[in-house]
Amino acid sequence: MNEDLILLLYIVPMLIGTLLMTSAGTSLGTALSSRYPGLIHRRRRHMLGLNIVTLVGFAISVHTLWITNKISEGGSVCSSATVFSCDDVLGNASYNVDPIFGVSWGLIGMFAFGTLLFLANTVAKEPDARWAERYMKFGFYLTAGGLLVIGLLVSYEIEMEKICQYCTTAHVANVVAMFGFWQAGKMHENGEWKDEESSA
Amino acid sequence: MKQNTEADVRTDTAVKITALFFIAIIFLAFTTDPIKTGTKEGERAPPLEGMMYNGSGWTEFKMDNYIADNWTVGDANAEWLVIEFMDTDCGFCFDDADEFGEIADYFMKISRESDGTPAWNGPTVNFIASATQLDLPNHETSRTEIISFRDKNGDEECANGRPCQSRGGDAHNFIYLDDIDQDNMKEWKVPGTPSYFIVQPDGIVAWVHSEHPQEKVSDGLFRLFDEQGLMPNE
Numbered sequence: 001m002n003e004d005l006i007l008l009l010y011i012v013p014m015l016i017g018t019l020l021m022t023s024a025g026t027s028l029g030t031a032l033s034s035r036y037p038g039l040i041h042r043r044r045r046h047m048l049g050l051n052i053v054t055l056v057g058f059a060i061s062v063h064t065l066w067i068t069n070k071i072s073e074g075g076s077v078c079s080s081a082t083v084f085s086c087d088d089v090l091g092n093a094s095y096n097v098d099p100i101f102g103v104s105w106g107l108i109g110m111f112a113f114g115t116l117l118f119l120a121n122t123v124a125k126e127p128d129a130r131w132a133e134r135y136m137k138f139g140f141y142l143t144a145g146g147l148l149v150i151g152l153l154v155s156y157e158i159e160m161e162k163i164c165q166y167c168t169t170a171h172v173a174n175v176v177a178m179f180g181f182w183q184a185g186k187m188h189e190n191g192e193w194k195d196e197e198s199s200a
Numbered sequence: 201m202k203q204n205t206e207a208d209v210r211t212d213t214a215v216k217i218t219a220l221f222f223i224a225i226i227f228l229a230f231t232t233d234p235i236k237t238g239t240k241e242g243e244r245a246p247p248l249e250g251m252m253y254n255g256s257g258w259t260e261f262k263m264d265n266y267i268a269d270n271w272t273v274g275d276a277n278a279e280w281l282v283i284e285f286m287d288t289d290c291g292f293c294f295d296d297a298d299e300f301g302e303i304a305d306y307f308m309k310i311s312r313e314s315d316g317t318p319a320w321n322g323p324t325v326n327f328i329a330s331a332t333q334l335d336l337p338n339h340e341t342s343r344t345e346i347i348s349f350r351d352k353n354g355d356e357e358c359a360n361g362r363p364c365q366s367r368g369g370d371a372h373n374f375i376y377l378d379d380i381d382q383d384n385m386k387e388w389k390v391p392g393t394p395s396y397f398i399v400q401p402d403g404i405v406a407w408v409h410s411e412h413p414q415e416k417v418s419d420g421l422f423r424l425f426d427e428q429g430l431m432p433n434e
Binding site: 058062065066068069070072073074075076092093094110114117118121122125126129131 | 209210213214216217220221224227228231232233234235236237244246247267269270387402403
């Protein structure tokens with residue numbers, strides 16, 4: 001199966017997750033509320049979207065590590081003569097591991113998105129807990145720190161003159177998750193956190 | 201009895217996400233068999249790139265173009281690689297150039313028997329010299345010096361001030377890479393020159409001279425071909 005088509009399996013849920021976290025998600029929540037009554041509430045929609053995005057980030061990190069391993073075996077997964085060639089990026093031994101510990105970027109992504117998924121999931125399940133606001137801040141700081149890593153990886157791509165589509169999707173997931181944690185914190189501050197509050 | 205009910209959600213979620221993580225790791229373990237990139241025997245050779253001189257001019261070189269990913273042990277049709285990291289100002293490289301050139305001609309099937317057939321009938325071996333400039337006094341090389349060393353011409357001075365064209369042996373028939381900036385040398389973690397590596401057709405390092413200091417490159421090739429049943433019938 002074409003690897004770019006497989007990528008859509010990640011992009012589509014991420015778009016839905018992103019949609020649920022924006023004002024555009026209101027109509028989607030209303031439409032689905034007859035089947036999923038919880039979606040009428042903004043906070044529930046938002047946390048569902050955040051969970052979807054972090055789960056997609058985790059899954060795409062696993063896929064990235066799988067591609068890296070396959071390339072190391074000598075296989076070709078998504079090689080292309082165009083600028084979009086994840087084989088060239090993930091197969092480059094100089095750049096496919098972190099410069100300090102030599103850990104594959106895919107594995108680092110799994111740890112990062114696993115942690116974000118934990119934060120989003122616990123807050124979604126226990127939104128009124130004392131630690132919920134703190135966890136949202138953790139999530140925001142972690143994803144903001146991820147921007148530095150993204151900057152480094154993008155600089156590698158510029159140097160190689162190649163783009164890894166899978167890595168880019170994971171980077172976008174990090175940025176969307178950062179927005180999600182920041183927005184959740186704002187909702188908490190502005191009193192839009194309770195189910196009884198306005199769903200808009 | 202006091203109970204912290206808040207901790208339940210976090211513990212429950214942590215267990216689920218840890219389980220998800222391990223499922224992913226198990227999936228990766230069962231579906232992939234990654235090979236580490238490095239320069240030890242059994243590891244995948246790092247990239248080797250740069251501008252190469254083949255006797256007529258400087259063109260781009262990528263080792264990837266020589267790699268056959270689908271190669272299997274015993275396949276005699278694919279081509280092997282011998283990579284030498286050298287410095288034109290290195291005395292050992294200078295003295296070794298004669299014998300290395302002879303070995304290269306033999307395994308590259310340039311040497312011929314009296315009847316015109318190649319002296320070597322086993323798998324073709326491509327030889328590559330990656331010419332660097334060591335960070336040592338009086339080690340200043342250039343592309344002109346690399347050409348002079350390879351082709352045995354010009355007025356350049358090589359190791360210990362000796363004329364490059366005075367090195368032993370004939371002009372070399374294999375390619376020389378410009379690694380004056382030491383990019384390849386650093387990538388391959390080469391501590392000094394000369395250093396020799398034998399790379400299988402699938403890009404796996406099969407032999408490293410530093411791991412077999414008692415063996416010469418030709419001995420290493422013969423042993424590997426013998427072990428893999430690639431020696432031609434006498």
